[in-house]
Amino acid sequence: MAKIIVLTSGKGGVGKTTSAAAIAAGLALRGKRTVVIDFDVGLRNLDLIMGCERRVVFDFINVINGDAKLNQALIKDKRNDNLYIFPTSQTRDKEALKREGVERVLDELKENFDYIVCDSPAGIEHGAITALYFADSAVIVTNPEVSSVRDSDRIIGILASKSRRAEHNLEPVDVHLLLTRYSLERVKRGEMLSIEDVKEILSIPLLGVIPESESVLRASNTGTPIVFDQESPAGRAYHDAVARFLGEQREMRFVKPERRGFFRTLLGRA
Amino acid sequence: MAGNLVQGAVFTVMVVRAGMLRDPSFEFELAQQVQRSPRFFLNAPVVLDLREVAEFTGREEFAEAREILRRHTLTLIGVQNAQPAQLDAAAAAGLASFAPNATQLSRPRSVDPGATAAAAPQAAPPSTAKSRLVTQPVRSGTQIYARGGDLVVTAAVSPGAEIMADGNIHVYGALRGRALAGASGDAEARIFCSRLEAELVSIAGHYLVSDQLPPEQRGLPVQIALVDDRLTIERN
Numbered sequence: 001m002a003k004i005i006v007l008t009s010g011k012g013g014v015g016k017t018t019s020a021a022a023i024a025a026g027l028a029l030r031g032k033r034t035v036v037i038d039f040d041v042g043l044r045n046l047d048l049i050m051g052c053e054r055r056v057v058f059d060f061i062n063v064i065n066g067d068a069k070l071n072q073a074l075i076k077d078k079r080n081d082n083l084y085i086f087p088t089s090q091t092r093d094k095e096a097l098k099r100e101g102v103e104r105v106l107d108e109l110k111e112n113f114d115y116i117v118c119d120s121p122a123g124i125e126h127g128a129i130t131a132l133y134f135a136d137s138a139v140i141v142t143n144p145e146v147s148s149v150r151d152s153d154r155i156i157g158i159l160a161s162k163s164r165r166a167e168h169n170l171e172p173v174d175v176h177l178l179l180t181r182y183s184l185e186r187v188k189r190g191e192m193l194s195i196e197d198v199k200e201i202l203s204i205p206l207l208g209v210i211p212e213s214e215s216v217l218r219a220s221n222t223g224t225p226i227v228f229d230q231e232s233p234a235g236r237a238y239h240d241a242v243a244r245f246l247g248e249q250r251e252m253r254f255v256k257p258e259r260r261g262f263f264r265t266l267l268g269r270a
Numbered sequence: 271m272a273g274n275l276v277q278g279a280v281f282t283v284m285v286v287r288a289g290m291l292r293d294p295s296f297e298f299e300l301a302q303q304v305q306r307s308p309r310f311f312l313n314a315p316v317v318l319d320l321r322e323v324a325e326f327t328g329r330e331e332f333a334e335a336r337e338i339l340r341r342h343t344l345t346l347i348g349v350q351n352a353q354p355a356q357l358d359a360a361a362a363a364g365l366a367s368f369a370p371n372a373t374q375l376s377r378p379r380s381v382d383p384g385a386t387a388a389a390a391p392q393a394a395p396p397s398t399a400k401s402r403l404v405t406q407p408v409r410s411g412t413q414i415y416a417r418g419g420d421l422v423v424t425a426a427v428s429p430g431a432e433i434m435a436d437g438n439i440h441v442y443g444a445l446r447g448r449a450l451a452g453a454s455g456d457a458e459a460r461i462f463c464s465r466l467e468a469e470l471v472s473i474a475g476h477y478l479v480s481d482q483l484p485p486e487q488r489g490l491p492v493q494i495a496l497v498d499d500r501l502t503i504e505r506n
Contacts, residue, residue, distance in 0.1 A: 124411075150429060151410075153409050153410040153429075153430070154409060154410040154411045154430065156409055157410060157411055157412050157431075160409070161412075201426075201428070203426065
């Protein structure tokens with residue numbers, strides 16, 4: 001039975017789309033049939049981040065309204081056969097997301113995929129609520145700074161009360177914390193909250209810590225999900241996060257100061 | 271199965287002596303009481319005590335009584351100590367019949383309008399109501415109101431969350447949001463928490479914001495009470 005995962009945060013600009021792309025691609029690389037859906041109607045970005053913006057014909061809203069079939073709108077990723085992208089409309093807005101239509105589409109997707117990754121818009125209104133409503137799991141994307149943590153707390157509360165599982169008294173949505181744009185230097189300088197601070201305030205299990213990395217900007221500029229970049233620490237951290245999501249144990253990397261080798265110390269003038 | 275359809279319950283209900291309703295000084299006192307704790311008295315149920323009262327043998331009198339109480343946001347639901355004729359009229363007016371309440375305080379039996387001291391209705395004491403228990407973190411943006419009783423939270427209260435109780439508030443965790451105890455005016459209510467990091471604390475409407483909390487007590491287990499109209503904060 002397919003699992004629906006929502007990437008949500010409350011706060012904007014923390015890395016939901018980057019993470020949705022990375023996690024979906026990461027799952028596909030692990031052999032899971034995965035589709036990633038853009039719920040940010042009117043402000044779509046997922047197609048850009050996935051590099052398929054020049055192949056969009058029909059979108060999520062077209063399918064909800066019955067103007068197109070699912071297979072006409074789904075875009076197969078060129079890098080991996082298991083990965084599909086479902087872009088949304090740029091010309092409409094979030095009012096076009098009708099809950100019954102979304103449910104119908106998700107039910108149809110469930111027959112063909114192992115994982116359905118939903119990239120939520122920012123905020124706590126209709127668009128964000130619709131994106132999280134049908135979720136089985138939620139990844140709360142948070143930057144280690146106070147506004148982001150406050151908004152993440154809010155969205156966790158909303159998941160506990162306004163999701164379908166909450167409304168029908170089913171097993172609650174399985175929430176995970178993904179700390180993004182983490183910089184150990186800034187934590188040391190007291191500019192950013194530490195991992196322990198965030199864990200203490202939010203009290204949800206930590207899925208992963210993604211270090212701040214220039215490679216992320218390069219990846220979005222080239223429309224390549226970061227996990228396809230073998231060198232990038234952020235990419236590797238996303239792979240670890242996907243592994244943990246699938247139940248494997250992985251140590252947290254990129255969160256401790258790196259041990260500089262003897263020669264690097266000599267030559268690098270610490 | 272049928273046994274589960276109807277369950278017994280115990281309620282505390284205000285009793286008003288029927289004779290008092292005609293007394294203008296009674297109405298004045300009642301209005302004052304209600305004004306002090308409007309939330310507590312809003313739609314509160316009232317039983318009319320007909321002991322030693324000769325009138326109220328016609329349903330119009332009950333309709334009138336209902337109207338008088340409604341003016342003070344109270345809802346007349348029944349009668350007590352009624353004579354058979356009064357019972358009939360009460361039933362016709364849609365009122366229930368309650369058994370005589372043994373726990374009433376003894377009061378002067380006369381319906382003398384001059385007895386203003388006994389005019390105030392007996393209010394249901396909030397402390398006998400059940401406590402409400404919350405075991406999950408109270409997330410930002412959440413509001414919880416423990417009506418008529420205490421609130422106990424065994425997790426943290428996030429900034430941006432609001433917890434309120436007519437009685438006491440106990441937080442066995444960090445209190446980082448707003449806590450309002452004695453929300454309907456009970457000045458005896460207290461706030462207890464394991465870590466004081468609140469945005470705002472209030473008892474019966476008297477409040478302090480985060481900035482006004484003594485810095486040396488931040489992050490500590492404290493007990494907050496209202497003494498002489500001022501909030502006091504003590505180490506627990």
